[in-house]
Amino acid sequence: MKIVVASGKGGTGKTTVSANLAYALAGRGGVTLVDCDVEEPNLHLFFPGEYEEEGVPVPVPAIDPERCTLCGECGHFCRYGALTVLKDRVLFFAELCHSCGGCTLVCPADAITEVGREVGVVTTSRPLPGLTLVSGVMHEGEVLAPKVVAAAKEAAGDTGRIVYDASPGVACPVIETLEGADFCILVTESTPFGLHDLDLAVRAAAALGVQAGVVINRSDGEDEAAVSFCQEHDLPVLMTIPFDREVAAVQNRGGLIARDLQGWEERFAGLWDEVARHCEVRA
Amino acid sequence: MIVCITAKGEGAEAAVEPRFGRAPYFVFADTEAGTFVSVKNELVDAAGGVGPRSAQLLVDHGATVLVTGQVGGNAATALKAAGIKVYTFGDAATVAQALEKYTQGGLSEIL
Numbered sequence: 001m002k003i004v005v006a007s008g009k010g011g012t013g014k015t016t017v018s019a020n021l022a023y024a025l026a027g028r029g030g031v032t033l034v035d036c037d038v039e040e041p042n043l044h045l046f047f048p049g050e051y052e053e054e055g056v057p058v059p060v061p062a063i064d065p066e067r068c069t070l071c072g073e074c075g076h077f078c079r080y081g082a083l084t085v086l087k088d089r090v091l092f093f094a095e096l097c098h099s100c101g102g103c104t105l106v107c108p109a110d111a112i113t114e115v116g117r118e119v120g121v122v123t124t125s126r127p128l129p130g131l132t133l134v135s136g137v138m139h140e141g142e143v144l145a146p147k148v149v150a151a152a153k154e155a156a157g158d159t160g161r162i163v164y165d166a167s168p169g170v171a172c173p174v175i176e177t178l179e180g181a182d183f184c185i186l187v188t189e190s191t192p193f194g195l196h197d198l199d200l201a202v203r204a205a206a207a208l209g210v211q212a213g214v215v216i217n218r219s220d221g222e223d224e225a226a227v228s229f230c231q232e233h234d235l236p237v238l239m240t241i242p243f244d245r246e247v248a249a250v251q252n253r254g255g256l257i258a259r260d261l262q263g264w265e266e267r268f269a270g271l272w273d274e275v276a277r278h279c280e281v282r283a
Numbered sequence: 284m285i286v287c288i289t290a291k292g293e294g295a296e297a298a299v300e301p302r303f304g305r306a307p308y309f310v311f312a313d314t315e316a317g318t319f320v321s322v323k324n325e326l327v328d329a330a331g332g333v334g335p336r337s338a339q340l341l342v343d344h345g346a347t348v349l350v351t352g353q354v355g356g357n358a359a360t361a362l363k364a365a366g367i368k369v370y371t372f373g374d375a376a377t378v379a380q381a382l383e384k385y386t387q388g389g390l391s392e393i394l
Contacts, residue, residue: 075339081332084339084361091364093357096332 002162003275004036004178004210007187008197010168013217013241014187016251017271018165019046020258024268025161026130034156036177037167038120038136038148046256049127056136056151057116058099058144063090067111074103074112095141120148122155132156146176153177161272169197170204178205182279184212185238185271190219190226198226202233213278215271218243236278239271286312286385287346288378293321295379299372301352304333310378311344314386319378320344334358341367350381350390359394369394 005021007014018033023046025031035041044051061074061083068090075085082097083090094117104112120138127133136152138145145167153176156162166177178184184205188198198214205212213236216226220243230237241247250260258265289306290297300306305327311320322340326333334354338361341349349362349369362369370390375381384390 072339072343078336079329079332081335081339081357084335084342084365086342086361086365089364091335091361093332093335093360096335096357 001183001276001279002158002164002181003183003185004164004166004181005185005187006166006170006174006177006201006205007168008170008199008201009193012168012187012189012194013215014168015042015046015165016217016241016257017185017187017215018163019043020256020264020268021271022131022133022163023128023256023258024265025163025272026128027265028130028269028272029161030130030132031161031163032132032134032156034152034162034164035133035135036149036152036164036173038138038145038152038173039167041135041137043133043165044123044125044135045254047125047127047131047133049125049133051123051125051133051135053121053123054155055118056120056122056148057118058097058147059101059114060094060097060099060117061092061103061112062115063092064111064113065089067109069109069111071108073106073108077102077106095143099144099147119144120151122148122152124155145173149173149176153180170200174201175204175208178208178210181210183275184210185215185275186212186235187215187217188226189217190223192225195225195229198229202235211278213238213275216240236274238274239267284314284348285344285346286314286348286350286382287341287344288312288372288381289349289351290321290378293323295319295377295382297321297378299350299352299375299378299381303349303351303354303358304337306337306351309337309340309344311346312378312382314382332357335361338362338365338367341365348385350385354394363394368392 005018022033035043072085119142134156136148334357372381
């Protein structure tokens with residue numbers, strides 16, 4: 001079963017939920033945790049350990065100056081401005097290229113071949129018995145986050161329990177993360193901003209045909225707004241994490257509440273069971 | 284010689300536009316013929332890559348000089364590689380004024 005932990009906005013506690021859920025599952029038959037927040041992966045901070053690294057290449061054009069007639073077709077085709085055809089040569093801006101391959105197709109002189117360019121890496125580690133952590137890490141200055149997300153998902157494989165930690169918001173990397181998942185846990189807070197962004201995330205999951213449920217984080221006990229939002233949208237409230245001094249203290253020192261606080265490991269294992277029940281798939 | 288001036292509208296009397304890649308119009312002045320050709324910039328609302336794509340437009344129109352307000356990094360790379368000199372229009376308000384200042388050598392070269 002593959003589930004995504006997402007949130008409309010940053011700072012709602014998405015990584016907290018992913019890390020604690022994975023910790024609880026590690027002792028219950030194992031889990032693969034995938035950090036798909038490739039711009040700022042941080043799950044490895046909870047689970048330090050030795051890792052293996054593999055590059056993520058994307059295809060970019062290489063132009064053979066012997067064959068190129070400077071006709072300009074590739075430059076006019078490229079809507080991202082990655083190719084500028086000058087009088088004597090073609091300029092290529094690698095960081096603007098989206099690897100669509102169109103320039104190769106439109107070139108009438110067969111002067112373009114595709115070569116690999118590394119835009120990030122995927123690291124794999126086994127920091128705890130029963131836990132495999134796969135992190136997508138995009139290189140600084142790069143923009144093709146979905147490619148790194150896809151590579152991390154591929155490295156994690158397709159079997160067993162898989163938890164994908166998405167990036168905040170509902171932009172392309174999150175869509176890429178949601179693709180093919182069985183369920184999406186949306187972490188939110190009971191604030192107007194939280195609910196507005198939750199609304200966007202709910203629509204994104206629905207558009208991709210992924211079932212969703214909600215975890216309310218930092219609850220002050222007055223969650224009427226969030227609860228009624230969930231009722232309106234037919235979303236199950238899977239778990240509520242209180243705004244609590246003890247919980248905050250564990251978080252502040254980078255700890256895991258499922259490991260450091262009594263009863264929370266069971267609660268996170270229960271969250272998984274709840275998701276499995278909604279998916280009607282055996283966990 | 285073809286001089287390109289970034290502008291808010293068409294023709295010699297249009298106000299100059301300080302942005303290069305997102306200028307609404309590119310006015311190409313032919314200094315020998317004394318003619319002005321205005322080209323609407325289709326990239327005003329494009330997501331990205333407007334600098335090099337605008338530079339491509341200048342190359343396609345045979346411009347060797349650009350008079351604008353400022354250019355970004357990728358645009359600068361492309362313009363430099365294309366051998367197009369870039370000047371700022373200073374206090375010139377219209378395309379005609381900018382061109383006059385350029386021909387009198389009164390503009391500062393930024394690239």
